[in-house]
Each structure stands twice: as structure tokens, then as C-alpha cells.
Amino acid sequence: xNAVIQLENVSKTxxxxxxIDSLNFTIQEGEVFGFLGPNGAGKTxxxxxxxxxxxxxxxxxxxxxxxxxxxxxxxxxxxxAIVENPEMYKFLSGYDNLKQYARMQKSVSRERIDEVVxxxxxxxxxxxxxxxxxxxxxxRLGIAQxxxxxxxxxxxxxxxNGLDPAGIKEIRxxxxxxxxxxxxxxxxxxxxxxxxxxxxxxxxxxxxGKLIDMQSVRGWMEEGRDTYSxxxxxxxxxxxxxxxxxxxxxxxxxxxxxxxxADKEQIPLVIHFFAGKGIDMYEVxxxxxxLEERFLxxxxxxEVM
Amino acid sequence: MIGLIQNEWIKQFKRPGTYxxxxxxxxxxxxxxxxxKYEESKQTEQQNWQQIVQSELAMYExxxxxxxxxxxxxxxxIEGQIAIHDYRLSxxxxxxxxxxxxxxxxxxxxxxxxxxxxxIIVAGGIVASEYTWGTxxxxxxxxxxxxxxxxxxxxxxxxxxxxxxxxxxxxxVIIGATLFGISGESTHLAYVNGQVVEQNMLVHLIxxxxxxxxxxxxxxxxxxxxxxxxxxxSLAIGISLFLLFMGPNVTYLLAMRYDWTKYVxxxxxxxxxxxxxxxxVEGMTLGFSIAVLAVYYVVFQLLAFFVFxxxxxxx
Numbered sequence: 001x002n003a004v005i006q007l008e009n010v011s012k013t014x015x016x017x018x019x020i021d022s023l024n025f026t027i028q029e030g031e032v033f034g035f036l037g038p039n040g041a042g043k044t045x046x047x048x049x050x051x052x053x054x055x056x057x058x059x060x061x062x063x064x065x066x067x068x069x070x071x072x073x074x075x076x077x078x079x080x081a082i083v084e085n086p087e088m089y090k091f092l093s094g095y096d097n098l099k100q101y102a103r104m105q106k107s108v109s110r111e112r113i114d115e116v117v118x119x120x121x122x123x124x125x126x127x128x129x130x131x132x133x134x135x136x137x138x139x140r141l142g143i144a145q146x147x148x149x150x151x152x153x154x155x156x157x158x159x160x161n162g163l164d165p166a167g168i169k170e171i172r173x174x175x176x177x178x179x180x181x182x183x184x185x186x187x188x189x190x191x192x193x194x195x196x197x198x199x200x201x202x203x204x205x206x207x208x209g210k211l212i213d214m215q216s217v218r219g220w221m222e223e224g225r226d227t228y229s230x231x232x233x234x235x236x237x238x239x240x241x242x243x244x245x246x247x248x249x250x251x252x253x254x255x256x257x258x259x260x261x262a263d264k265e266q267i268p269l270v271i272h273f274f275a276g277k278g279i280d281m282y283e284v285x286x287x288x289x290x291l292e293e294r295f296l297x298x299x300x301x302x303e304v305m
Numbered sequence: 306m307i308g309l310i311q312n313e314w315i316k317q318f319k320r321p322g323t324y325x326x327x328x329x330x331x332x333x334x335x336x337x338x339x340x341x342k343y344e345e346s347k348q349t350e351q352q353n354w355q356q357i358v359q360s361e362l363a364m365y366e367x368x369x370x371x372x373x374x375x376x377x378x379x380x381x382x383i384e385g386q387i388a389i390h391d392y393r394l395s396x397x398x399x400x401x402x403x404x405x406x407x408x409x410x411x412x413x414x415x416x417x418x419x420x421x422x423x424x425i426i427v428a429g430g431i432v433a434s435e436y437t438w439g440t441x442x443x444x445x446x447x448x449x450x451x452x453x454x455x456x457x458x459x460x461x462x463x464x465x466x467x468x469x470x471x472x473x474x475x476x477x478v479i480i481g482a483t484l485f486g487i488s489g490e491s492t493h494l495a496y497v498n499g500q501v502v503e504q505n506m507l508v509h510l511i512x513x514x515x516x517x518x519x520x521x522x523x524x525x526x527x528x529x530x531x532x533x534x535x536x537x538x539s540l541a542i543g544i545s546l547f548l549l550f551m552g553p554n555v556t557y558l559l560a561m562r563y564d565w566t567k568y569v570x571x572x573x574x575x576x577x578x579x580x581x582x583x584x585x586v587e588g589m590t591l592g593f594s595i596a597v598l599a600v601y602y603v604v605f606q607l608l609a610f611f612v613f614x615x616x617x618x619x620x
Binding site: 016048051052053068072073074076077079081082083084085087088089090091092100101103104105145214 | 309311312315319320439440442443445446447448449450462465615616617618619
């Protein structure tokens with residue numbers, strides 16, 4: 001695995017206020033990285049610094065080993081991006097827009113333009129003026145634009161914004177394909193947490209300019225104990241037995257159920273134990289926390305600190 | 306770089322506004338031609354050209370006698386005119402008594418201000434619009450440095466200005482030739498270093514067009530600078546147009562009282578003042594004006610390039 005993007009101690013100060021505070025992370029090739037955070041946390045500012053639209057106050061960002069500050073042209077060559085909305089020249093056709101960007105990069109052939117147009121499914125409308133496009137079509141054109149020069153890094157700010165469910169699924173599929181087949185590193189930001197869960201390999205949570213948590217999506221979902229609940233015939237009795245046999249579990253009683261946090265391995269033991277004590281069980285259920293709950297847990301916890 | 310300039314040119318010519326500007330310019334010149342033709346048709350008696358030259362000569366000689374305290378530059382200009390008129394009589398070089406192609410082209414050089422106005426509109430919008438449209442973000446994340454992008458935009462402003470000048474010139478030639486005919490003098494008499502010389506009319510007119518465009522080129526550069534620095538096209542166009550039309554008058558008033566006016570941009574934009582000798586502030590020379598213009602030009606460009614290259618794009 002090679003690190004394609006590396007952020008080292010990146011900070012941004014605007015008018016004496018630290019907007020971004022010492023970011024450190026790397027993104028590997030073939031990885032989809034999600035940027036998560038409440039509004040104003042600094043997601044877009046970080047993306048703007050990665051693509052060179054904003055200068056860094058401290059630290060450095062390297063893309064494929066080239067610093068965005070001192071070797072801008074060599075670094076940016078490997079990036080394709082949409083920053084915020086995919087704004088295009090409305091008075092030009094979609095095709096003319098792509099030609100504008102093709103002229104600014106070496107080695108973008110006519111065939112390549114047709115190829116990306118086909119990839120994003122805009123063949124029928126590509127010669128129409130962009131002002132007649134829907135938001136979803138503009139988003140697709142934006143993606144086409146970012147893929148023209150076969151970048152190593154793709155940066156998409158809110159890529160599913162304005163798309164219908166079918167469109168969202170399609171974009172998600174492109175992104176997974178680009179990462180897996182073309183070994184592209186993809187950075188996405190989104191406020192749709194469930195979206196991120198399905199799209200990303202790793203998610204970084206940004207709050208008040210600081211990276212407060214970063215984990216792989218799988219690890220995150222499995223981290224910590226899950227909450228289980230068992231429907232039993234006599235909840236009070238079950239809770240009493242449980243407290244005696246399993247000291248680390250703290251069952252709570254509600255509406256004929258006992259609810260408790262436990263490791264996965266403990267569940268068969270609990271079931272055997274209850275069966276041995278003659279407690280009838282009707283249902284054993286895992287009440288897993290969604291990414292959203294975890295996200296809120298983490299951000300709220302930090303807020304208090 | 307060619308690709309970048311091509312991009313900017315396409316963006317300019319894919320918008321209807323550009324064609325409105327060109328159309329307006331063509332309509333105004335056509336109206337001017339029609340008016341001239343109408344005036345000419347009312348004029349019945351043809352004057353003898355020798356009479357005209359003689360009466361003008363008498364007028365110049367009288368001026369020389371009656372105003373002994375004129376500046377040396379003005380005196381030189383009048384002496385030059387007298388020499389030219391003498392030359393016409395002795396060498397039998399007539400002055401055109403009726404409108405013809407070249408005289409019409411010379412007359413329509415006044416429309417260069419309008420060409421300049423359109424050039425300023427383009428210059429004021431070319432950087433600011435990218436911010437307004439939000440397209441600046443996609444423009445600046447290409448493997449091209451910001452100064453190169455800015456340069457390509459400035460190049461298109463200049464090319465567009467030259468394009469309008471050429472359109473005006475060629476269109477005037479065509480209209481002039483069809484409405485007024487091509488018969489007429491093809492030489493221009495100039496007074497150079499105390500001698501009357503015959504110049505090619507075409508060369509003379511091109512020189513006239515270029516000299517008359519100096520102010521609009523400098524103002525377009527200023528509009529471009531404001532556009533790049535403040536990202537606001539209305540501000541850029543407004544200030545520049547205001548200065549284009551008001552600047553020379555205000556400067557003229559200032560020049561009567563203060564000597565430092567000679568360092569003001571507008572005291573120097575009219576390079577034709579050195580042909581007639583009526584300079585804004587006494588003691589100014591062509592070299593001085595070119596130097597002042599160069600300083601303003603460099604300052605505008607440095608400001609534009611420095612701010613555009615350094616600024617964070619947050620639009």
C-alpha cells in the first residue's frame with residue numbers, strides 16, 4: 001500500500017482564529033476515505049487546502065510525494081476534484097466544458113472525453129447547454145470533469161447532493177469501482193452518514209478543525225460492546241440470576257425484557273445459563289448502534305470535554 | 306499557453322454579449338456614414354481646393370502674428386502647418402474637398418472610444434465572472450500556475466481590443482469605399498524635423514488608430530487589475546468607464562493650476578498632444594509620457610498578478 005496523500009501537521013489560521021488545527025493523516029491508493037463533521041468543522045477548508053485553492057498556515061500536504069506548496073503543478077496533476085457544487089460554464093455545452101478542461105491538461109484525447117461521458121451516462125445530453133441541465137446532471141458532468149486526466153486522487157465534496165436514489169447508488173458504485181479497479185484514492189465528504197457507511201473504507205471525524213476520531217468503517221461498527229435484549233417470562237428473576245452469575249453485565253428491565261451490554265462471546269453462555277435455570281426465552285435481539293449514533297456519541301463526548 | 310488563450314477566447318465568443326458589442330459598434334459606424342452621406346448630398350457647390358488651402362494658410366499666419374506669447378511647441382505646430390500648406394500649393398498636392406474612403410476611416414477613428422468601452426467591459430468581467438460563476442475553483446485546480454492563467458486572460462483582453470480595432474478599421478474601409486468612393490489622396494503630408502514629407506495614407510491611419518487607443522488600453526489594464534483584485538466586475542467596469550470619460554476633463558482643469566498634474570495618468574494618455582504641441586503641462590515630452598504610462602502599467606500588472614496568485618479562493 002502506498003500513501004498517495006499525506007497531511008503533516010496542517011493548520012490554517014484566518015484572522016487569528018485557528019480554523020484547522022494540526023491535521024495528520026495519510027490516504028492509501030485504492031482507499032475511499034470519508035470526511036465527516038458538522039457544518040463549519042473545516043471539511044471544505046481542508047479540501048481547499050489539499051487542492052491548493054487555499055494556502056496552508058503551517059505544515060505541508062504532499063500528493064504522490066510532491067508538495068502542494070512548492071511543487072503545485074506536479075502535485076495537482078494527480079488530483080481530480082469537485083469542490084462544493086459542480087459549477088460549470090452554463091453558456092457552454094457539457095462537451096465544450098469538458099474540452100475546456102481537456103485543453104488544460106496534457107494527454108486528454110477525444111476518445112478519453114467520450115469515454116468519461118459514457119461512464120457518467122451523459123451521452124444523450126452532452127451537446128446541450130449546461131444551463132438546461134438538472135442538478136444531478138451537473139453533478140455527473142462534474143465527476144466526468146474530475147476523471148478526465150485519470151487522476152490518482154479523486155476528491156468529491158458532497159458527491160450525492162441532488163441525486164435521486166438511483167443516481168446515488170450509481171455514484172456509489174463508480175466510486176467503489178474507481179477505488180478497487182483503478183486503485184484510485186478517493187476522498188468524499190458527505191453529511192449523509194448512512195451514505196458514508198456504504199461508500200467508505202475509512203472515516204475521519206472532524207470537529208472544530210481537529211481530527212477527533214479516525215477508524216475503518218468495519219472496525220468502528222464492531223468496536224465496543226453491543227447492546228442485546230432478551231424477552232423472558234420473568235424479567236426480575238432473570239436479572240437477579242444474571243447479576244449473580246455474570247458480574248460485569250448490568251441488566252436493565254423494561255417491558256418483560258432485560259437489556260444489557262455484552263461481548264458477542266458472552267451471549268451463548270447467557271442463553272445456556274438461563275435455559276439451565278428454567279427461564280423461558282422468546283427472543284434474543286442485538287440492538288446495534290448505527291453509525292449515526294456513534295457519530296453523535298463521539299462528537300457530543302468531545303464537546304463536553 | 307495557446308490552449309489557455311483558446312479557452313478564454315471561446316468563453317468570450319460563446320456569449321451573446323460579445324456579439325451585441327460588435328453589433329453596436331457596426332451600427333454606430335453605419336449611422337455615422339449615413340449621416341455624413343446625407344450632409345454631403347445637401348452640399349451643392351464644390352469648392353476649389355486651392356481656395357481652401359489659401360484661406361487656411363492665411364488663418365495660420367494671422368494666428369502666428371496675433372499670439373506672440375504661445376509656447377514653442379504650439380509655434381512649431383503652426384509653422385509645420387504653414388509649411389505643409391505651402392507645399393500643397395507649390396507641389397500641387399490637393400486636399401480632399403469631398404468625403405472619400407480614407408477621410409471616412411479617419412473620421413470613424415472617434416469610435417475607438419466605443420471599442421475601448423467594450424474592451425473595458427470585457428477586461429472588467431474576465432476575472433471577476435469566474436468568481437461569480439464559481440468556476441474559478443475548477444479553473445485553478447489544473448496543473449497550470451495562477452500567473453499563467455491570469456496572463457492568458459489578459460492576453461485575450463488585448464486580443465479582443467485589437468480585434469475590435471481591426472473590425473472598426475476594416476468596416477470603415479468597406480463602408481467608406483462603397484458610400485464615398487476610393488478616389489482621393491493616398492498620401493498624407495507630415496512635418497518632420499523642419500521638412501514636409503509624404504507618407505502613405507494607410508500607415509498614417511494605422512498610426513492614428515494606435516495612438517488614439519493608448520488610453521483605452523491603459524484603462525482596460527486598470528479594469529483588469531480591479532477585476533482581479535476585488536473580484537467585482539461592476540466595480541471594475543464602473544470605475545474604469547468613469548475615468549475614461551471624466552479623467553481627461555478633470556485632469557485638464559487640474560493642469561491649469563498644478564504642475565504635478567503631469568504625473569497623473571490622464572495627462573499622458575493622449576499621445577497625439579505631441580503632434581499638435583498643445584501639451585497638458587508645459588515641459589512634458591513624448592518620452593516623459595511613455596515613461597509615466599509604463600510606470601502605471603507595471604503597477605497595475607504587478608497588483609493584479611500578486612493579489613491573484615496569493616489569495617485564498619473561498620468563493
